[in-house]
């Protein structure tokens with residue numbers, strides 16, 4: 137019934153089956169095809185990220201993997217169990233933090249955790265111990281008796297994190313776990329996630345909008361409009377762009393595009409009001425462009441490619457087109 | 473085994489919330505008190521004009537308990553819709569527990585809440601001129617619990633369908649009030665107009681209230697000096713059988729409806 141903490145990464149047999157395997161999974165809502173036949177596998181002990189803009193289908197995929205939504209097509213296994221035919225085994229093996237909070241706000245943190253322990257059949261003595269450990273780990277032990285409605289958004293999030301681990305799941309699903317957390321809490325949360333992986337070999341499946349979080353994942357799937365359009369380690373994805381990214385803002389982007397093609401043999405992409413060039417060695421090219429380009433340059437920047445660039449390169453759109461930019465995420469990106 | 477713990481968890485959560493909302497329990501006494509003392513005294517004068525001697529407040533006292541049980545039970549079931557809207561339902565649905573256990577846990581917690589609220593109404597018994605012994609008290613509690621269970625299950629059946637709390641007024645005006653007004657809570661179910669009689673007799677609440685009336689007024693109602701008639705119409709065993717049967721059908725339907733959503 138209960139799974140003991142699993143062995144650490146190194147001790148595990150090498151040819152262990154995938155923690156999550158998904159084949160051609162799809163889901164439609166009426167006419168809208170929210171998830172269009174995605175396939176991927178997540179290895180045991182891996183931190184796997186789902187990156188994509190609003191409405192990409194990330195939460196819908198999570199709902200199917202966590203048995204809350206029946207797929208329209210395809211199949212998926214989590215911890216070796218089919219998400220449709222073996223719902224209960226899947227449910228016992230997973231922990232989840234939903235995108236929207238799912239706490240009973242009238243009750244205290246302790247009450248919320250105890251209910252969870254009873255629902256998952258954790259024996260009383262062990263539950264008491266884990267509840268204390270969990271609350272201390274997320275720094276809420278001192279406020280355990282207060283009704284959750286008095287908690288701040290970040291505290292609620294941390295409580296949910298502690299709750300999702302009470303029954304020692306094998307796979308943890310996190311749907312935007314750090315949204316609304318201040319930077320300090322985000323780092324603490326990440327620290328905790330990494331530790332869980334190291335100590336228990338927990339497999340983590342998370343979605344995020346934050347580039348820096350996506351970078352911390354072992355592998356990420358980039359999702360857009362219901363499809364997985366790229367899947368690899370963050371480093372490999374960025375390397376696929378071929379080196380550096382130069383962004384140019386010119387007086388006439390159309391003319392500049394043509395000029396770059398004809399005189400420099402470079403294929404630039406127009407994203408919003410900027411031209412983007414993916415080049416091997418930007419440091420060498422940039423001075424030449426500044427000297428020789430006929431169209432007047434208004435602004436220029438040279439960057440290592442980010443996952444955002446990968447997204448732009450694949451879709452021609454900015455990741456955050458759809459919503460207002462999060463100033464904190466911008467700041468973090470620049471800080472790198 | 474795992475079913476039992478899931479039922480317990482669902483029940484426990486509602487009872488913890490009930491305890492936290494103690495103040496609401498007291499506010500919940502207001503409406504019954506209005507029915508009992510304002511409506512009861514007001515309409516009591518009508519029955520006296522008509523020549524009756526029986527005290528109307530005594531007569532509707534069990535009806536007001538029925539009202540309380542009905543509303544408490546169904547409202548507790550409707551909390552499922554609130555849980556859906558405020559997110560907590562997902563925590564329950566993603567847990568390794570059957571939908572059956574969730575529905576049954578909900579019905580039991582509604583029954584408990586309705587019984588607690590119903591017992592509190594008994595505080596008004598002396599004021600309403602209703603006197604009964606310990607045995608009758610126990611009987612009343614059992615009937616409250618059974619009626620509460622049936623009505624909560626009935627509510628769960630609906631709550632499983634509703635996605636938003638906007639449907640709330642429909643539930644109250646379209647279902648609860650008809651159930652209450654047809655139940656014989658406020659009038660005797662004998663000698664009714666022909667068109668009304670069948671509706672009254674298919675209303676399950678009629679049987680719950682009739683049984684409560686039997687238990688709360690063991691001597692019957694005094695219609696003349698020293699002349700008593702039974703306060704209730706059906707044999708108590710029949711009423712109890714109807715409520716239990718209705719409860720079982722409703723909980724079965726609620727479980728079915730709740731599981732279907734998967």
Ligand SMILES: Nc1ncnc2c1ncn2[C@@H]1O[C@H](COP(=O)(O)OP(=O)(O)OP(=O)(O)O)[C@@H](O)[C@H]1O
Pocket residue numbers: 165168170188189190191192193194195196197235
């Ligand atoms: N229950 C539902 N009924 C109808 N449409 C839905 C439902 N749930 C999701 N959708 C639609 O499916 C698409 C994908 O939604 P989903 O919530 O999976 O996106 P997401 O990638 O999680 O986005 P976000 O980053 O905003 O959380 C959206 O267009 C959404 O409107």
Ligand SMILES: [Mg+2]
Pocket residue numbers: 194195196235311
């Ligand atoms: Mg989402």
